[in-house]
Amino acid sequence: MKGKTALITGGSSGIGKATCIAFGREGANVIVVSRTESSGKATEAELRDLGVEAKWLQADVSNPEDIKKVMEEAKSLYGTIDYAFNNAASSAKSGMLTEIKEEEWESAISGILTSTFLCMKYELIIMEEQGFGAIVNNASVDGLRGFPMDPVYSAAKHGVIGLTKSTALQYAKKGIRINAICPSWTFTPRIERLLQRSPGKDKEWLEHQPIGRLGKPEEIAEAVLWLCSDKASFVLGTALSIDGGYTAM
Numbered sequence: 001m002k003g004k005t006a007l008i009t010g011g012s013s014g015i016g017k018a019t020c021i022a023f024g025r026e027g028a029n030v031i032v033v034s035r036t037e038s039s040g041k042a043t044e045a046e047l048r049d050l051g052v053e054a055k056w057l058q059a060d061v062s063n064p065e066d067i068k069k070v071m072e073e074a075k076s077l078y079g080t081i082d083y084a085f086n087n088a089a090s091s092a093k094s095g096m097l098t099e100i101k102e103e104e105w106e107s108a109i110s111g112i113l114t115s116t117f118l119c120m121k122y123e124l125i126i127m128e129e130q131g132f133g134a135i136v137n138n139a140s141v142d143g144l145r146g147f148p149m150d151p152v153y154s155a156a157k158h159g160v161i162g163l164t165k166s167t168a169l170q171y172a173k174k175g176i177r178i179n180a181i182c183p184s185w186t187f188t189p190r191i192e193r194l195l196q197r198s199p200g201k202d203k204e205w206l207e208h209q210p211i212g213r214l215g216k217p218e219e220i221a222e223a224v225l226w227l228c229s230d231k232a233s234f235v236l237g238t239a240l241s242i243d244g245g246y247t248a249m
């Protein structure tokens with residue numbers, strides 16, 4: 001991937017950060033997109049220490065102006081966006097549907113689904129001009145299955161998969177491959193925060209993980225790398241489960 005450019009949203013933490021490191025190790029220039037300057041700049045510095053050509057760009061992925069600006073900046077910095085991993089997403093309120101406030105629904109759809117649409121829209125404008133590119137959207141096993149207490153998150157992630165499949169068909173003959181990944185519980189700062197709020201919740205999750213452990217961010221990153229690489233040249237419109245066997249049950 002030497003000389004290629006990879007753009008990763010939510011690149012300063014968890015799965016996004018592991019993916020920045022994975023692309024960097026393959027020789028790609030890495031654009032880390034995130035909201036917070038301190039963690040964004042720290043990730044950029046960490047990548048540069050590993051010898052990676054890296055640049056942090058600030059954006060809230062649910063803000064169209066931010067996304068448009070970031071994509072233009074990325075293109076002017078490195079000339080192309082070869083790979084994009086649309087990974088950043090907000091969480092969503094859990095609970096019975098009747099308890100979900102309208103503004104909680106709107107906020108989750110904006111932070112999970114609209115943000116993916118926005119990133120794809122401005123990435124695809126650039127990739128179509130180039131005539132090549134690979135996009136991976138981070139969905140979840142929640143995009144494949146129903147979860148009784150998470151109708152909002154699950155609906156938004158099902159939407160990410162629908163967006164992935166339909167746009168993959170639109171761009172199939174244009175040299176652009178679009179796929180999604182569907183991780184199950186993976187040990188990241190997001191999951192650490194969840195465990196602090198609900199200690200012992202991991203025991204419940206492990207009952208649904210045939211492999212008997214949570215995923216590692218690096219294991220998810222490897223799949224993103226493969227889907228973007230030429231080794232996956234015949235793969236498009238897929239929603240790849242990376243879940244320790246969860247969806248096989």
Ligand SMILES: NC(=O)c1ccc[n+]([C@@H]2O[C@H](COP(=O)([O-])OP(=O)(O)OC[C@H]3O[C@@H](n4cnc5c(N)ncnc54)[C@H](O)[C@@H]3O)[C@@H](O)[C@H]2O)c1
Nearest residue numbers: 010013014015060061087088089140183185186188189190
């Ligand atoms: N960790 C899991 O178990 C798991 C499982 C399935 C899917 N996912 C998905 O993986 C992705 C990353 O999750 P993670 O566990 O690595 O989380 P994380 O909290 O460790 O990292 C998420 C990153 O995204 C950034 N982010 C969030 N909203 C943003 C916004 N509006 N604009 C810009 N940046 C924003 C955060 O600041 C953070 O840097 C999410 O889409 C999540 O839904 C995670």
